Amino acid sequence: xxxxxxxxxxxxxxxxxxxxxxxxxxxxxxxxxxxxxxxxxxxxxxxxxxxxxxxxxxxxxxxxxxxxxxxxxxxxxxxxxxxxxxxxxxxxxxxxxxxxxxxxxxxxxxxxxxxxxxxxxxxxxxxxxxxxxxxxxxxxxxxxxxxxxxxxxxxxxxxxxxxxxxxxxxxxxxxxxxxxxxxxxxxxxxxxxxxxxxxxxxxxxxxxxxxxxxxxxxxxxxxxxxxxxxxxxxxxxxxxxxxxxxxxxxxxxxxxxxxxxxxxxxxxxxxxxxxxxxxxxxxxxxxxxxxxxxxxxxxxxxxxxxxx
Numbered sequence: 001x002x003x004x005x006x007x008x009x010x011x012x013x014x015x016x017x018x019x020x021x022x023x024x025x026x027x028x029x030x031x032x033x034x035x036x037x038x039x040x041x042x043x044x045x046x047x048x049x050x051x052x053x054x055x056x057x058x059x060x061x062x063x064x065x066x067x068x069x070x071x072x073x074x075x076x077x078x079x080x081x082x083x084x085x086x087x088x089x090x091x092x093x094x095x096x097x098x099x100x101x102x103x104x105x106x107x108x109x110x111x112x113x114x115x116x117x118x119x120x121x122x123x124x125x126x127x128x129x130x131x132x133x134x135x136x137x138x139x140x141x142x143x144x145x146x147x148x149x150x151x152x153x154x155x156x157x158x159x160x161x162x163x164x165x166x167x168x169x170x171x172x173x174x175x176x177x178x179x180x181x182x183x184x185x186x187x188x189x190x191x192x193x194x195x196x197x198x199x200x201x202x203x204x205x206x207x208x209x210x211x212x213x214x215x216x217x218x219x220x221x222x223x224x225x226x227x228x229x230x231x232x233x234x235x236x237x238x239x240x241x242x243x244x245x246x247x248x249x250x251x252x253x254x255x256x257x258x259x260x261x262x263x264x265x266x267x268x269x270x271x272x273x274x275x276x277x278x279x280x281x282x283x284x285x286x287x288x289x290x291x292x293x294x295x296x297x298x299x300x301x302x303x304x305x306x307x308x
Contacts, residue, residue: 002276004267005049007081007202008256009072011056011088011189011209027051029075032297033119034068036075046264051081055088055189063167064188065114073196074119078300083137083203083270085259086194087252089245090161090187091169091214093179097156099244102252103208104141107160108132109183110191114165117192119199119301122294124284127198134203136273141205144258153251159184161208163191175216186214199282200301203273207255209248211241279305 024043029036037057043050053072056062076084090103097103118125142157162183164170170178170186178186185208197204263270279302287295287306295306 001268002082002271003080004083004263004270005051005079005081006045006260006263007076007079007084008050008052009055009084009086009193010052011086027075027079029078031071031074031078033070033074036068036071037062040075040079042079045260048260048264048267049080050260051076051079055086055193065165065167067189067193069193069196070116070119073193073200073202074300077200077202081202082276083134083205083273084197085137085141085205085207085256086190087207087209087249087256088187088189089211089248090185090208091212092210093162093175093183093186093214093216095217097159097184097210098154099210099212099241100247100251101154101156101210102248102255103156103159103161103185103210104133104138105159105161105185105190105206105208106131106133106138108190108194109160109162109178109181111162111164112191115192117195119196119298123290125199125279125282125302126284127195127278127282129195129198131274132194132198133205134273134275136270137203137205140259140262140269141207141255144255144262146258155251155255159208161185161187161190161206164188170214172215175214178214179216185210198275198278201276201278203270203275207252209245209252211244211248212237 024041026039026041028039036053038054041052053076055067055072092098145155146153160183162178162185164186166188187208190206194204283302283305
């Protein structure tokens with residue numbers, strides 16, 4: 001039996017919404033990588049331990065590059081979290097992924113360049129990442145969709161998320177390139193978060209909140225949607241995007257609540273997550289040559305493999 005504990009990482013929109021709905025004990029966790037984005041709130045959902053973390057910190061002050069991803073994942077691991085449901089706002093690269101839709105991605109393309117993407121800087125640790133999201137957690141999210149959703153509540157069961165560095169958005173040429181690569185969504189926060197969760201043997205799934213179409217798309221009059229609008233038009237566009245984010249956040253919160261209810265009823269369903277043994281064959285270094293201080297420093301992540 002595995003003691004299942006669920007982490008929730010809230011991104012744009014959903015982060016603040018979930019924080020207002022989450023009450024409990026606040027944990028301030030020290031990590032070898034500095035403090036996490038914010039205190040982690042511990043609560044219960046029908047007996048299921050749940051830990052909430054706002055990715056961008058209080059007041060959304062951390063841009064995507066500045067988010068302390070390693071500290072965030074390490075802190076959740078230190079609290080015993082076994083699985084994470086994360087959220088994040090995205091732009092759409094496909095006509096069928098409409099604003100206000102939710103997407104449960106199944107693939108990622110990494111276009112980040114300034115972020116440290118591993119915990120293991122003094123050992124060779126190579127985790128499998130062909131399937132970057134936990135198949136068990138993804139299935140639970142997909143199966144937690146409402147049977148007959150309203151048109152504005154559509155939840156897609158797959159999609160390829162292109163993670164860019166930011167904080168500026170794509171050029172139109174880049175947006176078209178991302179579509180040619182097979183990307184369906186464009187965002188800035190899924191990596192290295194998902195990769196670090198795998199290194200920490202935490203099952204990870206993402207709910208992507210579609211706020212608008214990326215700049216590849218042309219408007220009905222033939223102009224590119226990414227062309228600079230007039231100030232009055234920009235204000236209207238921003239208001240529309242914020243409304244889309246709010247609607248998607250409400251729908252995502254409802255989806256998470258349904259998924260939590262299912263998990264609380266049968267937490268051991270998550271024991272089949274492949275990520276829970278991600279390090280079993282991933283430590284390629286001779287363990288006797290890894291500095292003991294490093295083994296101890298990262299003990300919450302890998303100590304069990306040094307006791308075998």
